[in-house]
Amino acid sequence: MQTTQSTDGTELSYELYGDGRPLILLHGGMAPREYWDPVIPHFGEYTAVVPQRPGFGTCLDGPAETSPSEVLERESTYVQTLVDDVDGDPILLGHSYGALTGIEAATDATVEAVVAYEPAVLPDDFRTQANLADRMAALVEQGERREAVKRYIELVLHPEGIDDLDAWLAEWPVWPDCVDLVEEVVRMNRAVERYRLPDRLDVDAPVLVLTGTDGPDFLRKSARATHEALPHSRFVEFDGIGHSGPSEAPELISAEVDCFLRK
Template identity: 80%
Template sequence: MQTTQSATGTELADERHGDGRPLILLHGGMAPREYWDPVVPHFDDFAAIIPQRPGFGTCLDDPEETSADEVLDREADYVRTLVDGVDGDPILLGHSYGALTAIEAATDAAVEAVVAYEPAVLPERFREEADLADRMERLLEDGHRREAVKRYIEQVLHPEGIDDLDAWLAEWPVWPDCVALAEEVIRMNRAVERYRLPDRLDVDAPALVLTGTDGPDFLRKSARAVHRAFPHSRLVEFDGISHSGPAEAPELISAEVDAFLRA
């Protein structure tokens, strides 16, 4: 792990692999930085930088001090600190909430390109009815911490439904340790629920927006909306790939990213 001091004095932690053009990999949701382990070997011509998201590890001294309104700004500032600390303009590759963070960071950072896999952006009608943060908070207040996190998993990771959630959780590498992150996940979800995608994103760098046919329909719609909002963007949809596309099909995703960057 390598540490960097932010402008506010917070210690930021990240892993670094390889040499070459800097590539910052931003994980999403409740995924740990290990989410990118299957992906990194396919980017051996790059210097991969994998940060530990603030509040999801050692780099945020007191996550309880951070409000929902500050979560996205805090993480975008964190990414900008990483951008300022590398040689040259890096490529930002984000998944889900990490993709949203990459987009926000790129509005005020010198980056070579932005690659966003199914950014955590809610379509307007979906956003108006979203209440996941409130439902999780009520469960947490009633002492049902595990159930609160399960609601997130059901709605975000398995919106199409799942027959046996407990069996799936038993095989999920981050369960049950991720239950400790319930408060941070609520703040993150509230930030997503409040985020409004502008008609035009103030990002000069070229963008590649990725989505999969097996992911949630609302995220596929959002991917198209984000693509339209970027001034310079390409949209690619993968057949038979889910919301976990980068980890699920790393060779396919990395090949598309490589072709985009070469072009």
């Protein structure tokens, strides 16, 4: 376990796997860093840098009420801290909210490349009506913390519907421990709902934007919009893969990433 410290004094921890070019893996949503376990073996030529996002499995000091812009800025600062801590210019590989923070961090940090699988960006028509953060916050205030997490799972992880949510939760490795993170998830969702994709993202590094046909339609739409806002970007859509593409189909995803990086 390696540790470093961000500019705000927060201690960051991360694991290292392999020996090669640094590849920082940024998990999203309520996923722990173990999300990347199926992926790491497919990147044997790289040094996989696997952090635990502060607030997601760790303790965060500071006010519970944090503005959405501060939440995203905090996350981007953590990524930049990791970039500065590793040897050489790393590659950022992010999933969902991790993809968004990776792109945002790359506007300032010097990186070799960015790979973003379905960054957590909401299209304007969807964003103006999004109220998941408020719905979750209301349930938390009523003491229904588990129900708040279930709303997140239903709307983000299974927007197409799920027949037996309780059975799915019984097989989900992070349930019910993830309920402890519900306030952080509310803050994260509020940041996503307030984030507006600019016409141009000032990222000098090449970016590979990935999506899958079986994920939420709004994320497929926003993935393409993110690609169009980047000056040096490639867009790839995988048939039959959902929002959890990297862990769902690690061999396919890693092959595309490796091809992109070799070019």
